[in-house]
Amino acid sequence: MENMINLTIDGISVSVPEGSTVLEAARAAHINIPTLCYLKDVQQIGACRLCLVEIEKARGLSAACVMPVSEGMVVRTNTPKLRRQRRVNLELLLASHNRECTSCVRSENCELQALCREYGVKEYPYDGAKKETSVDTASPCVIRDNSKCINCRRCIAMCNNVQQIGAIGVSKRGFKTKIGPIYDRSLADTPCVNCGQCIVACPVGALHERESIDDVWAAISDSEKYVVVQPAPAVRASIGEEFGLPMGVAQTGRLAAALRRLGFDKVFDTNFGADLTIIEEGTELIERLGSKDAALPMITSCSPGWISYCEKFFPEFIPNLSSCKSPHEMEGAMVKSYFAEKMGIDPESIVVVSVMPCTAKKYEAARPELGRDGMQDVDYVLTVRELAKMIKQAGIDFAKLPEEKFDDLLGESTGAADIFGATGGVMEAALRTVYEKVTGKTLEKVDFTAVRGTEGIKEATVDLDGKEVRVAVASGTANAKKLLESVKNGEKTYHFIEIMCCPGGCVTGGGQPIVSSKDLQYIDLKAVRAKALYDEDKNKKLRKSHENPEVIAIYKDFLGEPGGHKAHELLHTTYTAKPKY
Amino acid sequence: MALTKEQIAEKTEELKKFIAENKNMPGPLMPIMQFAQEKFGYLSLETQILIADSLGIPVTEVYGVATFYAQFSLNPKGDNVISVCQGTACYVKGGAKVLAKVEEQLGITSNQTTPDGKFTIQDTRCLGCCGLAPVMTINEDVYGKLTPEMIPDILAKY
Structure with a gap:
């Protein structure tokens, strides 16, 4: 007690x-x-x-x-004294703050603005010197605007303490105090892995994603272009929040309907790509387990922030990374090959747009390894926040939409795909398939609860018909670091590890709707959003990736064998060690 | 004076030894940074990365401390270090004009080093000889009761 x-x-x-x-x-x-x-x-x-x-x-x-x-x-x-003191403190913060609220990305979702409203700030009595106003736009994912920064250091706590990346810090002192990378560098020239956790930690508009909204509108309006969209599993778990719908309830049907109304030519689902990933990754794991000289543990490769972290901080683990592309990249590759061929569309005219809970996916989509014949597998990546803006711009009343389905061919998915968005989900999805492939038996109890939950590191041992497979799951790069160090020094041995860059996995990714620090005091966001995905899984008839009929069809009609030549050409990739600075 | 490659290698070894001996003491960062500042005359990015990696902290933290305290310098000092006092007494006696003249003559501002590595102007408050105001020092030499017109001749000596 x-x-x-x-x-x-x-x-x-x-x-x-x-x-x-x-x-x-x-x-x-x-x-x-x-x-x-x-x-x-x-x-x-x-x-x-x-x-x-x-x-x-x-x-x-x-x-x-x-x-x-x-x-x-x-x-x-x-008390009167406190109310006055708080207002004065707000007025002092506003003295050097860039107050162009109407054009600010965080207008109406800004904690400073909300407090000024609550405390009745009506004027700027201390209007004084302004801070320098350089905007760092060189990163492919994260834009930093120091003119909005209030030196609260929440981004630094996230980057240095929670993620242990250390891309940004405080320099100088007094009025010259500055938040940012060393030597006034761009984020692009730091150990930053583009996770975007700094963005969701920021109370104001000093950090936001590089937007692709205008590019996507332009593609949709271009009659020469065939524009295909795909939302990630974790998008359905959070998109409702942007339209006042309850937290923790998946909005899959309305999401599909909204995407169709925005004017996309095809509304596919990254969930299909997730099921496909499980087939390829499961096959790769079984091959590695049966091989004498393959690198073990095998580590998942779905999270582009984690991939950057591995390339920059733990390059010795690159041979352990699954060679599988991430689900939306697989989906994009299938759109520009299988789908294009089947429909008789020139792949050059296809534009693939991914809606992701992630900022690092913007970097990933531009990786030269992820495309062929001069085409990228994915052309544009929108965050959930960007998609919500587009839906609002289009005047779509999201909350009142009917529930629709994703389009056939690359739109069907199993429950295993839904849970990709939560920490432990990729592991669980893989185990469901690997168990049946290895043992030849039907898995009756599909819930691997040992790998569920929001803890930073989880471990389990799975019995594959007498063969014990040791697995571990980490979310957040600090936890990944801890886990990899225990593997490196021989303290732990595993066969298979799932790593996601963001704490909690994609449901709390850097591209997700921003929840105010006030609301975060009352809810466990990771668990609430993950619940939406586990509910989706529970309610699906098919819950194992290898039972997805469209996945079965794509191997039969197009890819051939899982892990075969064609699959390797289209669905697998490579990684390279990269310097931190 | 610019350090030779051999000198840098030698000093880096000394720094590594100092870090190994002191990294487990409480609050090791400041003493280690002070040691490095004294050895190299400044803290290069390489030195900051070495310190950060040895202590298992981000470089941003070392850089933050280095830019917080005036005792640390991020740039190598020139052969001649000029301090033009901007303390109260010197300031009211025209210290700012003297500093402006030095800056104009050398084409650099305070806390910068000339491209040829010959001069560094150092941010300076009181030098402790207010009777000579406005005053400046170049290395160990003291120049008092200055006017901007005197600066070119003084600089020419170095």
Whole structure:
């Protein structure tokens, strides 16, 4: 039993575990103390001075996010002095802030803007020197606009502590304090793996993705182009949030309907590509397990942030990476070969657009390894946020849409594909297929619960008819680092590892809808969005990738054998070690 | 003075040894950076990467500390280090005009080094000889009661 501490907040008695902060205790009293630099489980440094509270017998005002509770403490969170002080602190932040809200990517979804509204900021009494306004646009994925930066350091906590990448930091001091890469470099010239976690951590508009909205509209309007779209598994888990629909409910049918109404010529599903990936990756795993000199453990290759991380931080593991392209790249390759051939369309005229929960996929789509005959497998990548903007621009009332299906040929999927978007999902999907391929028996219990859940590292041992297969799952690059180091120093041995770059997997990827730090105090976003995908899986009749009828057909009609010559040419790729700087 | 390849290799070994001896002490970053600053006269990107990798921290953290404190320099110092005092006494006596003249003559601004590596202008507050204001030092030489007109002749000596 934890030691409980009793205190009073605004006259309300609360009892919270010892070690809680005043901010956490206030939540128990249903009081929201405003914050800007605080991000639950990521950063609490008491820097922004928005969470100031009055504590009886304490000297001065205290920052609630770092102040531990004590027995008999009397806290006040809403006094004239506090309201005035918070407003002054906001006004001081605004003094050097680029206040062009109307053209800002985060307008209406900006924590600074929301607080200014709440605290009644009506003027800019401290209008003074502005910070330099250079915008870093050289990265293929992440744009940094320091004129909007409020030095809260949430991006740094995400990059350095949670992900342990260290691409951005703080330099200089005082008014010259600057958030960004060393020597004013571009993010493109740092160890950045394009995960975009800095974007979803940012309370304002200082970080956002490189947008492809205009390119995609142009392609749709071009009568010479045949434009095909495909959304990733994790997109259905979150897109509803952008339109006020409840969190944790998949919107698969409305997503398909919305994409069709945007004017895409074909609405396929990356889920099909995910099922195809399992066939290729499962075959590769079985081959590696049966070979004496193949590199083990085999590590999944679906996550482009993880691939960049491996290439930059752990190049010694490149031979362990599955040679499989990621699902949307496989899907793109099939659109420009199998589908084009079948429909008699010139592949040069096809534009493949992927909707991804990810910013790193923008970089991946441009990798020279991922295309052939001068064509990229995927032409444009939109984040979920970009897709939501397009749907809004088109005036589509998403919440009222009927539920539609994806188009035939490359649109069918099994439940195994849905769970690709959550940490452990690719592993579970692969195990369902590998089990049946290796043992020749029907897998009755398809749920591998040991690899489910939001923990950063998970392990399991799977019995494949007498042969034990040891597997591990990591999400977030810091966890990947920990896991790979334990493999490197011989402490652990595995046959198969799944790694996703973002903590929690794609459901909490860098391209997902941004949830405010206030809301994040109350929900476990990773678990809530993952639930949407596991529900999709549970409700599907087919739950094993090798049972997907369109996948069976594509091997029969076009690809030949899984892992065969044609499959290798179209569905597999290579990796290269890359410098961090 | 620019370091030769051999000198850099030798100093790098010394730095590695110092890091190995001190990395487990509490708060090892500052002493290690101070050691490197003293050895090399500045902290190159290579030196910062070496320190970061040895301590298992991101380079951004080393760079952050290096740019926070004035005692660290990111650029090699020139053969002659010029400090033009901008402390209160020198400032009211026209120190800013003296600094402007030095900058104009050398074509660089404060905290920069001339492309030929001959001069570095260092950001300077009080030099502790306010009676001589406005004052500047070049290496160990002190020049007091300056006017901008005196600067070209003084620089010509170096």
